[in-house]
Amino acid sequence: xxxxxxxxxxxxxxxxxxxxxxxxxxxxxxxxxxxxxxxxxxxxxxxxxxxxxxxxxxxxxxxxxxxxxxxxxxxxxxxxxxxxxxxxxxxxxxxxxxxxxxxxxxxxxxxxxxxxxxxxxxxxxxxxxxxxxxxxxxxxxxxxxxxxxxxxxxxxxxxxxxxxxxxxxxxxxxxxxxxxxxxxxxxxxxxxxxxxxxxxxxxxxxxxxxxxxxxxxxxxxxxxxxxxxxxxxxxxxxxxxxxxxxxxxxxxxxxxxxxxxxxxxxxxxxxxxxxxxxx
Amino acid sequence: xxxxxxxxxxxxxxxxxxxxxxxxxxxxxxxxxxxxxxxxxxxxxxxxxxxxxxxxxxxxxxxxxxxxxxxxxxxxxxxxxxxxxxxxxxxxxxxxxxxxxxxxxxxxxxxxxxxxxxxxxxxxxxxxxxxxxxxxxxxxxxxxxxxxxxxxxxxxxxxxxxxxxxxxxxxxxxxxxxxxxxxxxxxxxxxxxxxxxxxxxxxxxxxxxxxxxxxxxxxxxxxxxxxxxxxxxxxxxxxxxxxxxxxxxxxxxxxxxxxxxxxxxxxxxxxxxxxxxxxxxxxxxxxxxxxxxxxxxxxxxxxxxxxxxxxxxxxx
Numbered sequence: 001x002x003x004x005x006x007x008x009x010x011x012x013x014x015x016x017x018x019x020x021x022x023x024x025x026x027x028x029x030x031x032x033x034x035x036x037x038x039x040x041x042x043x044x045x046x047x048x049x050x051x052x053x054x055x056x057x058x059x060x061x062x063x064x065x066x067x068x069x070x071x072x073x074x075x076x077x078x079x080x081x082x083x084x085x086x087x088x089x090x091x092x093x094x095x096x097x098x099x100x101x102x103x104x105x106x107x108x109x110x111x112x113x114x115x116x117x118x119x120x121x122x123x124x125x126x127x128x129x130x131x132x133x134x135x136x137x138x139x140x141x142x143x144x145x146x147x148x149x150x151x152x153x154x155x156x157x158x159x160x161x162x163x164x165x166x167x168x169x170x171x172x173x174x175x176x177x178x179x180x181x182x183x184x185x186x187x188x189x190x191x192x193x194x195x196x197x198x199x200x201x202x203x204x205x206x207x208x209x210x211x212x213x214x215x216x217x218x219x220x221x222x223x224x225x226x227x228x229x230x231x232x233x234x235x236x237x238x239x240x241x242x243x244x245x246x247x248x249x250x251x252x253x254x255x256x257x258x259x260x261x262x263x264x265x266x267x268x269x270x271x272x273x274x275x276x277x278x279x
Numbered sequence: 280x281x282x283x284x285x286x287x288x289x290x291x292x293x294x295x296x297x298x299x300x301x302x303x304x305x306x307x308x309x310x311x312x313x314x315x316x317x318x319x320x321x322x323x324x325x326x327x328x329x330x331x332x333x334x335x336x337x338x339x340x341x342x343x344x345x346x347x348x349x350x351x352x353x354x355x356x357x358x359x360x361x362x363x364x365x366x367x368x369x370x371x372x373x374x375x376x377x378x379x380x381x382x383x384x385x386x387x388x389x390x391x392x393x394x395x396x397x398x399x400x401x402x403x404x405x406x407x408x409x410x411x412x413x414x415x416x417x418x419x420x421x422x423x424x425x426x427x428x429x430x431x432x433x434x435x436x437x438x439x440x441x442x443x444x445x446x447x448x449x450x451x452x453x454x455x456x457x458x459x460x461x462x463x464x465x466x467x468x469x470x471x472x473x474x475x476x477x478x479x480x481x482x483x484x485x486x487x488x489x490x491x492x493x494x495x496x497x498x499x500x501x502x503x504x505x506x507x508x509x510x511x512x513x514x515x516x517x518x519x520x521x522x523x524x525x526x527x528x529x530x531x532x533x534x535x536x537x538x539x540x541x542x543x544x545x546x547x548x549x550x551x552x553x554x555x556x557x558x559x560x561x562x563x564x565x566x567x568x569x570x571x572x573x574x575x576x577x578x579x580x581x582x583x584x585x586x587x588x589x590x591x592x593x594x595x
Contacts (some may be wrong), residue, residue: 004502032379033380036376036379036380037380048367110363111361111363114359114363115357117329119381120352121349143282183576277330
């Protein structure tokens with residue numbers, strides 16, 4: 001019972017507040033066109049089986065695998081909950097592109113791009129509306145992970161602030177992956193191609209920040225002179241260090257700015273990609 | 280309303296549209312003709328702002344499609360050639376989405392959707408998913424989308440494609456009716472459609488405008504225009520053929536059928552003097568005491584002109 005109350009107080013209410021702020025921004029700040037595209041896109045996630053399948057896959061993987069392989073249950077300690085979050089981005093490397101792959105490729109396959117881009121809407125309206133709809137799907141996915149939080153609270157007395165920080169960090173990583181997917185899907189009419197390329201890029205983005213891979217890359221500079229700037233770039237773009245900092249509960253401005261800049265850059269790149277495809 | 284100046288589109292080295300210019304005013308319906316691959320759809324895509332032009336200008340109601348994109352686009356209704364639709368929506372849902380996107384105020388949404396559904400005869404499939412529609416219904420749903428915000432300018436890429444003859448007729452009537460207060464461009468392969476619905480037509484071939492005029496003007500340009508078909512009898516030994524050749528209004532006579540007692544001949548008009556050919560032929564027959572069973576002045580035909588001036592070339 002206590003666990004349930006904690007869950008409500010420390011998770012449900014903040015989640016509702018965030019959702020409320022989002023709805024308010026959507027309704028009062030963003031232009032009508034963004035709202036209309038957002039609504040259409042979100043609805044189409046749920047009128048087709050995609051969203052449900054992805055929910056089941058994600059929750060299935062994250063909840064079962066995490067229980068068995070990360071030792072959460074054996075430890076029963078709050079800080080041991082961290083391993084759960086260390087694994088989440090790995091699943092998101094696959095799940096976020098699966099959510100975002102249809103955003104622009106489907107539009108091109110159906111030919112509706114021609115309708116959308118001849119309507120009196122600025123491209124950024126469409127890009128943002130679609131991105132936000134996919135982001136909401138990912139958000140809902142994380143919200144539906146609540147059973148594991150409940151279990152942890154039922155079994156022990158964890159630091160829920162850290163858990164919340166873990167979810168925030170995970171969501172930001174998911175948003176980065178989704179932004180990459182948005183660019184890729186604008187470049188192809190095939191959802192499969194969009195998925196495969198995005199998964200690869202997200203993997204690079206994730207691995208680029210992995211400590212031992214970072215070291216490996218940095219040590220290669222002697223022999224890989226030509227590739228070094230490229231490797232350096234991947235290393236710099238690696239999301240993992242930023243994720244780890246945030247997930248520890250350290251709300252660093254630097255990390256937040258990194259994620260926001262990355263997402264905005266990708267959304268801008270999406271508009272360039274759309275222009276390129278048209279010309 | 281629609282002004283197009285020296286519009287060009289290059290795809291790499293290929294020139295798809297090569298200096299097309301025209302103007303369409305309110306109350307005009309412009310038919311866009313041309314063989315496949317002539318650049319009709321590419322031109323329309325540039326006029327609607329979907330494709331950026333390599334060179335040239337398009338203005339819609341005074342707003343430049345590139346510099347003043349949103350204002351120009353808000354005046355246009357567009358039916359793309361493939362009639363694309365979001366397959367996961369219902370007909371009504373799709374139309375409502377389109378109306379919202381095109382800036383129809385919330386209070387008028389229901390009316391706009393109802394009106395578009397009524398105009399395009401979509402009532403039977405109103406709540407059906409777009410996925411399950413037949414081709415004709417799909418086409419009309421996309422057509423409905425283009426008129427839902429009552430635009431000043433309508434651009435329709437093959438609006439009657441995929442419709443049965445009754446529906447084709449309805450759509451032509453509709454275009455004609457709407458053309459009274461809008462500026463409309465529509466492309467088609469069907470030449471009789473031009474006569475049925477257009478106030479003006481343009482023929483485009485290999486990216487260039489090669490003919491521009493009212494349907495009557497264009498018909499008059501075909502080589503058969505003004506020729507006279509004569510079917511007469513009772514001419515034993517009258518030498519009618521030679522007499523016809525001598526008429527100053529006639530250029531040449533070709534006899535299509537000749538028996539002892541009758542003749543079927545086509546008389547082509549002389550350049551510049553062909554106006555009175557029908558009368559001259561009929562006068563001649565009277566003086567020769569022939570019985571005319573048929574005497575017809577040809578108006579000329581669009582499909583003839585079309586074949587004469589466009590070349591089919593599969594090489595490019």
